[in-house]
Amino acid sequence: MSFNEKVEQLAARSKHATEHALTEEATKTSVVMPLLQALGYDIFSLDEVIPEFVADVGTKRGEKVDFAVKVDGQVRILLEVKPISSVLGKSQLSQLYRYFSVTDARIAMLTNGREVWFFSDIDERNRMDRKPFFVFDLQSYDEEQIRNLARFQKDGFDVDAILEAASNLKYVGAAANFLKAQLEAPSDDFTKFVGRQIYDGMLTKGVVEQLRPAIAAALDDVIRDRIQDRLNISFKSREAESKDVDGEAEIVDGSSNKADVETTDEEWQAFFIIRAIAAKVIDIERITMRDARTYCSVFADNNNRKPICRFYFNAKSIKYVGVFSPEKVEEKVEISDLSDIYSLARRIEATADHYA
Helix, strand or coil, X not given: CCHHHHHHHHHHHHHHHHHHCCCHHHHHHHHHHHHHHHCCCCCCCCCCEEEEEECCECCECCCEEEEEEEECCEEXXXXXXXXXXXXXXXXXXXXXXXXXXXXXXXXEEEECCCEEEEECCCCECCECCCCCCEEEECCCCCHHHHHHHHCCCCCCCCHHHHHHHHHHHHHHHHHHHHHHHHHHCCCHHHHHHHHHHHCCCCCCHHXXXXXXXXXXXXXHHHHHHHHHHHHHHHHHHHHHHCECCCCCECCHHHCCCCCCCCCCHHXXXXXXXXXXXXXXXXXHHHEEEEECCCCXXXXXXXXXXXXXXXXXXXXXXXXXXXXXXXXXXXXXXXXCCHHHHHHHHHHHHHHHHHCC
């Protein structure tokens, strides 16, 4: 069984546990121990996995961390478990934080059976960072996150390589969060920083307020342009591949060709925009398209019981996108340009996430 398949099994366990695991012990049994097994550790060997690990810290005696994981005879990972019904937060880090400095562990994990938070000592050696460098959601992940999770497997475990990757993950994640915040509402400092590059006069409070919406709009334009560039590249590549010997376009994902159905360039481009939006919450390969005479449908898993949207592009003057709610209720929205689809992004994500 491949590691990806093991992760898929863990995802199914986590979803089942969300409904049925009522305690911390149930979370351990149903999700956490299978997680350690998937990473290649023998949960029945005390030489590899030590439950209820005790390490005296100062005047505190007999405190226990749920699991300590050994690699090459040394404790390398500390793992603390909380019930799957709980929400992970800073208040749950105290035991891990205290134990981290008195063991050989360089990695600490906190999990509730759905999210797995990974910590190390990137900022200060032997003091566990207060923020995780990597978070893996067992019920919502992508291929890149699986590759990062695979670094913690017993086979090939390399703490130096993990910590190097951890540093990159931490700072890239922090930078991404900062930029996301600026996209939503540019701060004064960020607005002034950009303003100094584009405005010659004094940056008074009034000027800053005048520049703020312009900078926010410019950020949107830059991101939209980058997405469109990538979509155009994907579209051209797909267009070249989807021509058969007769020069007819192939319907996505094996749907049958029909003589009276032609998938237009606009429909292809709209499909790639939907893919780019929905790929934030589900695997991009799960997003498929099927054309018909009066409209073009986008589904999850090529399943007509999992509709995401429809394109009504056959009329000469008016175009509509039919957006489905998670309850499969369709609402037609008129668009004047394909870029208008981005204004529906949150609704599209919500529906796609329902099928995750």
